[in-house]
Amino acid sequence: MTPVEQLEARFPYMxxxxxxxxxxxxxxxxxxxxxCEQIDAVLGxxxxDFHWVQVKEKFGTGRFYFRMGKSARLVVDLIGGPGGHAVIKESTEAGxxxxxxxxxxxxxxxxxxxxTCMVCGAAARTRSYNGYYLTVCAAHAPAERDNRQI
Incomplete structure (x- = not known):
């Protein structure tokens, strides 16, 4: 069983x-x-009706979207200019x-x-690689010739 299959078997409701x-x-x-473990403990x-809707990478970091009952978490990412990354979030059920x-x-x-490096889990930082944001360690960073800013 893969690690993902183990996780899904442990928390099937998610x-x-x-x-x-x-x-x-x-x-x-x-x-x-x-x-997942922490959320399971909080829910008791x-x-x-908690479940994951989407798990993905966006702008070099993980995004974990979920629903809880009829409520859903709203997250909007905005990118502009150097270092101009803003995230707007609306809580699932504020309060x-x-x-x-x-x-x-x-x-x-x-x-x-x-x-955290998305490939191996080592310490890393998010950078732009040829216009794409990635969080990778030095061992998994694209070659310097491929690291041109757009």
């Missing part, structure tokens, strides 16, 4: 419903798995302690992907 896409990166899988016996805790877990996991 997976198996309608999804947009699920893209896993080896280096970030432990971060995502830890978020009442799983509140609801469980939703606030889950939002904080997901925020923390996404932030950790910005300092």
């Amino acid at each position: 997976f198996g419903r309608h999804t947009v896409s699920m893209e896993y990166y080896d280096g970030w899988l432990p971060i995502f798995a830890q978020a 016996e009442d799983k509140r 609801h302690s469980i939703a606030d805790r889950i939002d904080a877990i997901v925020d923390g996991a996404e932030a950790r992907t910005g300092t």
